[in-house]
Amino acid sequence: xxxxxxxxxxxxxxxxxxxxxxxxxxxxxxxxxxxxxxxxxxxxxxxxxxxxxxxxxxxxxxxxxxxxxxxxxxxxxxxxxxxxxxxxxxxxxxxxxxxxxxxxxxxxxxxxxxxxxxxxxxxxxxxxxxxxxxxxxxxxxxxxxxxxxxxxxxxxxxxxxxxxxxxxxxxxxxxxxxxxxxxxxxxxxxxxxxxxxxxxxxxxxxxxxxxxxxxxxxxxxxxxxx
Amino acid sequence: xxxxxxxxxxxxxxxxxxxxxxxxxxxxxxxxxxxxxxxxxxxxxxxxxxxxxxxxxxxxxxxxxxxxxxxxxxxxxxxxxxxxxxxxxxxxxxxxxxxxxxxxxxxxxxxxxxxxxxxxxxxxxxxxxxxxxxxxxxxxxxxxxxxxxxxxxxxxxxxxxxxxxxxxxxxxxxxxxxxxxxxxxxxxxxxxxxxxxxxxxxxxxxxxx
Amino acid sequence: xxxxxxxxxxxxxxxxxxxxxxxxxxxxxxxxxxxxxxxxxxxxxxxxxxxxxxxxxxxxxxxxxxxxxxxxxxxxxxxxxxxxxxxxxxxxxxxxxxxxxxxxxxxxxxxxxxxxxxxxxxxxxxxxxxxxxxxxxxxxxxxxxxxxxxxxxxxxxxxxxxxxxxxxxxxxxxxxxxxxxxxxxxxxxxxxxxxxxxxxxxxxxxxxxxxxxxxxxxxxxxxxxxxxxxxxxxxxxxxxxxxxxxxxxxxxxxxxxxxxxxxxxxxxxxxxxxxxxxxxxxxxxxxxxxxxxxxxxxxxxxxxxxxxxxxxxxxxxxxxxxxxxxxxxxxxxxxxxxxxxxxxxxxxxxxxxxxxxxxxxxxxxxxxxxxxxxxxxxxxxxxxxxxxxxxxxxxxx
Numbered sequence: 001x002x003x004x005x006x007x008x009x010x011x012x013x014x015x016x017x018x019x020x021x022x023x024x025x026x027x028x029x030x031x032x033x034x035x036x037x038x039x040x041x042x043x044x045x046x047x048x049x050x051x052x053x054x055x056x057x058x059x060x061x062x063x064x065x066x067x068x069x070x071x072x073x074x075x076x077x078x079x080x081x082x083x084x085x086x087x088x089x090x091x092x093x094x095x096x097x098x099x100x101x102x103x104x105x106x107x108x109x110x111x112x113x114x115x116x117x118x119x120x121x122x123x124x125x126x127x128x129x130x131x132x133x134x135x136x137x138x139x140x141x142x143x144x145x146x147x148x149x150x151x152x153x154x155x156x157x158x159x160x161x162x163x164x165x166x167x168x169x170x171x172x173x174x175x176x177x178x179x180x181x182x183x184x185x186x187x188x189x190x191x192x193x194x195x196x197x198x199x200x201x202x203x204x205x206x207x208x209x210x211x212x213x214x215x216x217x218x219x220x221x222x223x224x225x226x
Numbered sequence: 227x228x229x230x231x232x233x234x235x236x237x238x239x240x241x242x243x244x245x246x247x248x249x250x251x252x253x254x255x256x257x258x259x260x261x262x263x264x265x266x267x268x269x270x271x272x273x274x275x276x277x278x279x280x281x282x283x284x285x286x287x288x289x290x291x292x293x294x295x296x297x298x299x300x301x302x303x304x305x306x307x308x309x310x311x312x313x314x315x316x317x318x319x320x321x322x323x324x325x326x327x328x329x330x331x332x333x334x335x336x337x338x339x340x341x342x343x344x345x346x347x348x349x350x351x352x353x354x355x356x357x358x359x360x361x362x363x364x365x366x367x368x369x370x371x372x373x374x375x376x377x378x379x380x381x382x383x384x385x386x387x388x389x390x391x392x393x394x395x396x397x398x399x400x401x402x403x404x405x406x407x408x409x410x411x412x413x414x415x416x417x418x419x420x421x422x423x424x425x426x427x428x429x430x431x432x433x434x435x
Numbered sequence: 436x437x438x439x440x441x442x443x444x445x446x447x448x449x450x451x452x453x454x455x456x457x458x459x460x461x462x463x464x465x466x467x468x469x470x471x472x473x474x475x476x477x478x479x480x481x482x483x484x485x486x487x488x489x490x491x492x493x494x495x496x497x498x499x500x501x502x503x504x505x506x507x508x509x510x511x512x513x514x515x516x517x518x519x520x521x522x523x524x525x526x527x528x529x530x531x532x533x534x535x536x537x538x539x540x541x542x543x544x545x546x547x548x549x550x551x552x553x554x555x556x557x558x559x560x561x562x563x564x565x566x567x568x569x570x571x572x573x574x575x576x577x578x579x580x581x582x583x584x585x586x587x588x589x590x591x592x593x594x595x596x597x598x599x600x601x602x603x604x605x606x607x608x609x610x611x612x613x614x615x616x617x618x619x620x621x622x623x624x625x626x627x628x629x630x631x632x633x634x635x636x637x638x639x640x641x642x643x644x645x646x647x648x649x650x651x652x653x654x655x656x657x658x659x660x661x662x663x664x665x666x667x668x669x670x671x672x673x674x675x676x677x678x679x680x681x682x683x684x685x686x687x688x689x690x691x692x693x694x695x696x697x698x699x700x701x702x703x704x705x706x707x708x709x710x711x712x713x714x715x716x717x718x719x720x721x722x723x724x725x726x727x728x729x730x731x732x733x734x735x736x737x738x739x740x741x742x743x744x745x746x747x748x749x750x751x752x753x754x755x756x757x758x759x760x761x762x763x764x765x766x767x768x769x770x771x772x773x774x775x776x777x778x779x780x781x782x783x784x785x786x787x788x789x790x791x792x793x794x795x796x797x798x799x800x801x802x803x804x805x806x807x808x809x810x811x812x813x814x815x816x817x818x819x820x821x822x823x824x825x826x827x828x829x830x831x832x
Contacts, residue, residue, distance in 0.1 A: 029765035176505060
């Protein structure tokens with residue numbers, strides 16, 4: 001089986017201008033992945049499926065992953081011109097001050113594909129695609145026209161993460177009911193508060209149950225305290 | 227009543243059978259409780275194993291498992307009730323004819339079980355319909371289901387025909403349909419049926435009325 | 436001939452039937468009039484659990500079929516993000532609740548790949564023995580349920596469950612629980628097997644060939660079985676490969692892909708066993724593949740029970756407390772009785788997984804349910820669905 005570098009070279013030879021980069025996997029499993037540019041991902045996927053040597057005809061697994069916005073603060077040494085009085089005389093002196101600069105790295109949603117070959121009996125080849133951000137630009141191309149096994153799995157990623165797969169023949173929720181509005185597997189999803197009565201409540205569950213009690217104190221306490 | 231019991235045995239030896247209408251009525255009812263074929267998850271496999279040759283639920287009167295709720299007396303909620311499935315469970319319960327009973331089998335049906343913190347898991351079917359017997363376990367052994375069945379039979383035996391504590395099917399005012407929850411945008415609406423699942427009294431958690 | 440319309444939102448039209456070689460075909464209704472729209476499930480005696488199919492019928496013929504999932508969606512993946520790696524082991528039992536030991540093995544394999552953990556030899560033998568016992572009882576039960584849906588009113592199921600009870604007794608004496616075994620650990624198994632347990636297993640395995648002979652004598656030559664299953668629910672091998680089908684359903688269509696032979700995981704290389712393949716891809720082929728796989732499993736069991744060496748069952752250097760894998764990811768898969776069960780884990784260095792993904796064979800095998808059922812009668816839908824052999828706990832997770 002080819003290594004990740006060899007596959008990358010093969011892709012770049014077959015689909016010129018394809019944006020492919022290698023994401024190394026630091027764990028001992030050594031399953032390195034190829035990150036694809038969403039705009040030419042479909043062409044790359046067709047090549048991977050139809051190529052004689054790779055023959056990756058079996059798409060095994062489609063996973064969605066969520067990465068939140070990260071606030072990164074770095075301490076930067078800044079030299080500035082400051083006017084100070086030295087010995088009664090005003091002078092402009094250079095001063096070095098340490099400042100904390102914060103910027104937000106936007107989060108993204110990611111889809112990971114695991115490909116195997118049933119003809120050549122090798123694999124896995126791992127592909128990744130990332131959206132631009134988590135809020136409004138969440139489209140990725142769908143692999144369902146190329147591998148039918150992506151049909152239900154991409155629907156599930158849409159349901160639980162909110163990634164919109166363009167080109168999917170039937171993109172609707174898979175696991176949650178159709179009127180449901182959230183994308184529950186995102187890291188910032190807050191569950192509805194329905195922990196009410198806990199006979200052995202402890203730790204965070206106790207706190208939640210107490211909060212629930214105080215919420216309904218106004219309506220129920222009159223009847224409860226008889 | 228003990229003297230009556232001895233009298234009964236004496237008369238029985240002479241070939242005279244004495245009983246009350248209540249006993250006869252309840253004996254008939256409890257000896258042929260037909261469950262509904264309603265398996266949700268893993269507990270359903272233990273329920274099926276209970277009906278198989280080794281544990282044999284049929285000898286207790288549960289001769290057939292009816293798929294249709296109209297023909298069943300007992301609903302064994304075996305498995306996790308999810309929020310997506312909860313309206314259908316309540317609808318099926320409404321469609322069953324009185325007298326009807328519910329056994330909540332397994333930790334998931336009692337309170338959500340190991341999946342309690344899930345966003346799609348209903349934390350106990352108690353929230354929408356009244357439950358007669360709860361069986362703890364994950365999954366409970368077939369013998370536990372047999373014991374639950376016997377507990378239900380004892381409960382049916384103890385029901386009186388008249389008076390305050392008569393069962394629901396003899397009390398016209400207590401009957402009616404249980405409201406089916408709607409699937410809202412974030413959760414089921416309402417999250418619980420307050421008549422069936424009242425909030426605990428304010429004096430300390432863990433106190434119930 | 437105008438294609439009759441269904442109610443908007445029912446059995447979705449957006450599936451673009453026929454618009455590609457790997458899409459479902461378009462079936463034209465014969466007569467005039469409306470299509471009959473039925474929702475089979477979620478409460479249905481034959482749907483193996485809470486599963487729903489929206490079916491549009493022209494008389495008895497299926498024109499459109501759309502499965503609806505999620506009635507048992509129990510949020511395994513979300514619970515994993517707050518539970519530790521070891522804490523998720525009991526949850527894997529409850530995915531495919533017929534085969535809890537295979538699920539345990541798949542998860543343990545994925546974590547062992549993630550951290551590079553070795554497994555001692557005796558533990559590997561025990562894993563193979565338990566996995567093959569699980570395969571035997573799963574296939575027997577699957578066939579039992581399939582035949583029950585054919586109208587046999589539970590008799591084959593009784594036979595299957597009789598054997599299953601013997602195997603579950605073995606599991607219970609070893610792991611403490613009949614169904615939710617929670618037995619594998621990262622680096623081996625939880626407790627060692629005793630010589631008495633191995634003897635009891637040998638006795639059970641010695642009785643299995645007779646059971647399968649009995650089963651086959653009742654079923655394989657049966658006219659009703661053959662008439663109802665041969666030529667029904669045909670799945671072409673190219674579509675099966677493209678749709679990601681794995682397990683007996685794939686091999687029933689003739690594709691030779693068994694992960695035990697392809698990935699060489701565990702110590703399967705040491706055992707001689709064959710992979711049965713079907714010719715036509717219909718229900719009968721899948722039934723026969725399962726029967727033959729049971730026989731092959733008995734062969735593996737006999738070899739493993741003979742060769743099992745002495746030794747530890749847990750790697751002494753395996754870290755159990757404070758298990759925090761370094762950042763990275765791994766995908767581990769096994770040949771579960773239902774297909775390829777895979778676990779994809781992403782670790783961010785915390786005691787909990789950052790992402791815990793279960794690759795569900797049952798859900799992906801249902802991708803082609805529509806293709807296999809269109810054009811057949813409603814009665815065949817139940818059989819085709821039974822031959823896919825799914826468990827809702829795995830489909831919905």
